[in-house]
Amino acid sequence: MSIVTDLLAKPGVIAAGEYAYRGDRFSYRGALSEEHARMASIMCRATTMGANMEGRMLEVFQPRSGLFPPRGWVVHGPEYTVCVMANVFCMLDNAKGSINGTIDFMTQALAKVSSDLI
Amino acid sequence: MATLDELMELPGAMAAFEFRGSGELLEQRIAYPERINESTLDLLAHMCAANMSIATMQARGWEKVTHMKGFYPIQEFTLVGFDWSVVVSGLDRERFKDRGKASLPPFTGVVLANEKADYEAAFFTMEKPEPAP
Numbered sequence: 658m659s660i661v662t663d664l665l666a667k668p669g670v671i672a673a674g675e676y677a678y679r680g681d682r683f684s685y686r687g688a689l690s691e692e693h694a695r696m697a698s699i700m701c702r703a704t705t706m707g708a709n710m711e712g713r714m715l716e717v718f719q720p721r722s723g724l725f726p727p728r729g730w731v732v733h734g735p736e737y738t739v740c741v742m743a744n745v746f747c748m749l750d751n752a753k754g755s756i757n758g759t760i761d762f763m764t765q766a767l768a769k770v771s772s773d774l775i
Numbered sequence: 776m777a778t779l780d781e782l783m784e785l786p787g788a789m790a791a792f793e794f795r796g797s798g799e800l801l802e803q804r805i806a807y808p809e810r811i812n813e814s815t816l817d818l819l820a821h822m823c824a825a826n827m828s829i830a831t832m833q834a835r836g837w838e839k840v841t842h843m844k845g846f847y848p849i850q851e852f853t854l855v856g857f858d859w860s861v862v863v864s865g866l867d868r869e870r871f872k873d874r875g876k877a878s879l880p881p882f883t884g885v886v887l888a889n890e891k892a893d894y895e896a897a898f899f900t901m902e903k904p905e906p907a908p
Contacts (some may be wrong), residue, residue: 693841697844700833707829708854719815723789723888724856731853732830733898736845742855757895760855764889 660766664747667762669754671737673747676702687748701739701746704730709772725730726772728764731756743767777864777883777900779804785900787891789859793881795821796828796868801881811886823863823884826852831865851898860887862894864901 664673665686672687676698683698712727730740738749738756742763749759782791783804790811792803798821805811827849834847848869853862863884871879885897 661904669847689841696837696840700837704826704833707826711826711854712856715822716817716819718818719812722815722856723810723859724819724854724861726798726857728855728857730826730855731851732834732846732849733851733853734834734846737843739846755895756898759891760894764855 660745660763661747663766664745664759664762667754667759669750669752669761671748671750673745674695674698675745678702678705678744689748697746697748701741702744705741705744728767731760731772743770745770777903779883781900782786782883782885782897785885785887785897786893788885789888790816790886792816792820792884792886794884795822795826795881796874796879798822798824813870816886819886820882820884823852823854824882826854827863827865827882852900853894855889858889860889860892860894861885862887862897862901864898866902867905870904 661673661675664670671691674683674685674694676683680702685694708730709725712725716725732739736751738751740747740759753773779791789807790805793801798819799810800820803816830849830852834849838844838847850866851862851864853860861884864884868879
């Protein structure tokens with residue numbers, strides 16, 4: 658099974674997807690329209706690119722910082738949380754899902770994914 | 776609003792800090808000065824302020840376009856690094872805005888070691904309401 662399928666099988670996950678770092682394609686599953694999934698992919702990719710730039714800057718500022726290289730980011734809203742690791746995104750219902758479990762699963766599943774393409 | 780000392784009690788806490796919406800570092804606690812110093816935290820605070828602003832813009836836009844609610848206001852932004860994560864919260868500022876106050880409290884942030892990080896505990900601590908006067 659793909660990580661997106663695995664994520665969607667977890668409690669509280671309403672949608673999950675993957676995007677190409679170069680921005681030319683995406684795929685998703687879950688409760689989003691194609692157009693909204695495209696928008697989510699673009700926003701997630703843009704923030705991931707920014708986070709990677711920031712991580713590199715921080716590394717120059719203080720070498721061997723534990724924040725480099727960035728693995729991903731999480732935005733926690735009142736009802737939903739967006740978790741992004743590498744080039745995979747996931748939307749989670751806070752009341753039904755586990756944020757710690759989702760972050761742990763994604764970081765482990767994507768631990769060996771190279772960030773060279775960013 | 777969680778105090779810096781409360782944030783330093785979180786599992787894996789390496790540093791806790793407060794910063795303005797414009798990113799300037801205001802106050803900090805550092806558990807391992809050989810790993811994180813004040814000027815690194817200052818840069819990190821500026822990064823976190825920028826990320827909170829971008830995430831807020833995206834959440835507002837997302838809700839307008841999709842008519843899905845529950846993403847805005849952003850309560851916490853977390854950057855997950857290779858060994859550390861940084862969690863920042865602006866929820867107290869939203870509470871002040873809801874009360875019509877013009878002067879807003881600072882953002883709070885905590886740097887956590889990933890191997891011990893409990894993100895939900897960090898969110899819970901940061902979202903704790905201020906005690907009634």
